Amino acid sequence: MLKSIFAKKQQWEAMVCEELTDGRRACSWSRRRCFFFILVLGAVLFVCNVDIKEMVPGYNQKWLTRYNATKWWPPFREQEQNAFSPNVTDSSISTVETSTSAFPHTETIMSTNLKDTTQTSHQTTDASLLTTNASLLVQQTTAPPSPVPYKSPGPYLVEYPYDYHFIINEPQKCEQQKPFLVLMVPVAPHNRKHRDIVRSTWGGESPVLDKVVMLFFLLGLHTGEGAEQLQDQLLQESKEHQDLIQSDFLDCYKNLTIKTMVMLEWLDFHCSSASYAMKIDSDMFLNVPNLINMLLNAPKTNYMTGLVARGGAVLRDKSHKWYVPVELYPHPQYPRYALGLGYVLSLDLPKKLVEASRHVKPLYIEDVYLGLCMQHLGIPPTDPPNWGYFNVFPVGYSRCAYSRLIATTTHENSDRLSNWKDFKKPGPYC
Numbered sequence: 001m002l003k004s005i006f007a008k009k010q011q012w013e014a015m016v017c018e019e020l021t022d023g024r025r026a027c028s029w030s031r032r033r034c035f036f037f038i039l040v041l042g043a044v045l046f047v048c049n050v051d052i053k054e055m056v057p058g059y060n061q062k063w064l065t066r067y068n069a070t071k072w073w074p075p076f077r078e079q080e081q082n083a084f085s086p087n088v089t090d091s092s093i094s095t096v097e098t099s100t101s102a103f104p105h106t107e108t109i110m111s112t113n114l115k116d117t118t119q120t121s122h123q124t125t126d127a128s129l130l131t132t133n134a135s136l137l138v139q140q141t142t143a144p145p146s147p148v149p150y151k152s153p154g155p156y157l158v159e160y161p162y163d164y165h166f167i168i169n170e171p172q173k174c175e176q177q178k179p180f181l182v183l184m185v186p187v188a189p190h191n192r193k194h195r196d197i198v199r200s201t202w203g204g205e206s207p208v209l210d211k212v213v214m215l216f217f218l219l220g221l222h223t224g225e226g227a228e229q230l231q232d233q234l235l236q237e238s239k240e241h242q243d244l245i246q247s248d249f250l251d252c253y254k255n256l257t258i259k260t261m262v263m264l265e266w267l268d269f270h271c272s273s274a275s276y277a278m279k280i281d282s283d284m285f286l287n288v289p290n291l292i293n294m295l296l297n298a299p300k301t302n303y304m305t306g307l308v309a310r311g312g313a314v315l316r317d318k319s320h321k322w323y324v325p326v327e328l329y330p331h332p333q334y335p336r337y338a339l340g341l342g343y344v345l346s347l348d349l350p351k352k353l354v355e356a357s358r359h360v361k362p363l364y365i366e367d368v369y370l371g372l373c374m375q376h377l378g379i380p381p382t383d384p385p386n387w388g389y390f391n392v393f394p395v396g397y398s399r400c401a402y403s404r405l406i407a408t409t410t411h412e413n414s415d416r417l418s419n420w421k422d423f424k425k426p427g428p429y430c
Helices: 002-021 023-028 031-050 061-066 126-140 173-177 192-200 227-241 253-270 288-295 349-356 366-377 399-403 416-424
Strands: 081-084 107-110 166-168 181-186 213-221 244-250 276-280 284-286 304-309 337-346 407-409
Touching: 166 227, 173 213, 173 253, 181 253, 181 288, 192 213, 192 227, 192 416, 213 253, 227 244, 244 253, 253 276, 253 349, 253 366, 276 284, 284 337, 304 366, 337 349, 337 366, 337 407, 349 366, 399 416
Parallel strands: 181 213, 181 276, 213 244
Antiparallel strands: 081 107, 166 244, 276 337, 284 407, 304 337
16 A cells, blocks of 8 residues: 555656646646645645554654654655664664674664655655665664673683573473482583493482482583584483583583583572582492482581592692692692582582682682682581592492492493492392
């Protein structure tokens, strides 16, 4: 309807222009015909103005108010669509050239070609009007602010706190299954073999002593060649096992502190109803029944245990893997901390540790960093009831030795699947 109306309007305007170029023909018009023409033209203008709300797709009263457009007459043009963000200020209008993919939360509003009704006596062509209003929009456009230049925290700190997001998640499983214990296993994205071994051994036990135990693997992002293919494989693995938690930080050794803090965020947000969680490396052996027995008599709050280090020296040799400069940590010894191979915590601690992390510089040594956060909270880690429960040096496999511990590192070449089958067979351990 609009197109037909404007076509007629343009024809009439063209007719008027032709008649006015020839004075003799203009004078020959009768008064009656001129009066009839004026009535028709007035009716068209009236229809275009009073039906604006019904006729304009994406009509927006705020847009009209912002540009004081209620006093303008709009001949609409489909080819002049413009994207405006509903959250921008008056001086930050996005032009047609701006990519909407850069601003996903945008609202498309049909732009109008503005013309003052008080100047209808001055005949201006559509082409000149389009040019004038286009230049006005360009003048009002403000380029988006430049991003803040990246500043590295240095080689001994990591990017935390930061708004990391979960790419693969299991947000409802804890609420649905209500576990007593949650096992969190940090592992590299490409290390499917370790995940399958854990699933087939101690990570696959539940319930244990009538307590629900849940297993999750925590991953970051893999970059470089084959990253897209690996991500597809992880998505398929997640569908199969529903035990992967992946966040959008780079998965590397230096970022273990980020991995640990993201784990705590996840536990606080999605699994705070559980009683305890254990962070344990994927190359460990875990005696879950012994762990449950220990936790049945453990404190319910402010509790962290494992192999607790005391008087750990701060290494000042720059060639060492865990070197820390004096200007970053001036003290010669670290506070008490539980070694990262495997530690247990009550589920009130994740929220407290995340809060403490906002006051403690994020050191790249993840277990030391948690010790610093615990020191900030004034909560020292607790020694386990038996000094042999957690072992940083591999304990040689035997049914008897493994029946007496909770966790131990394993030799790189040990056959963990065979050892597990032997450990679980019926009969006395010793």
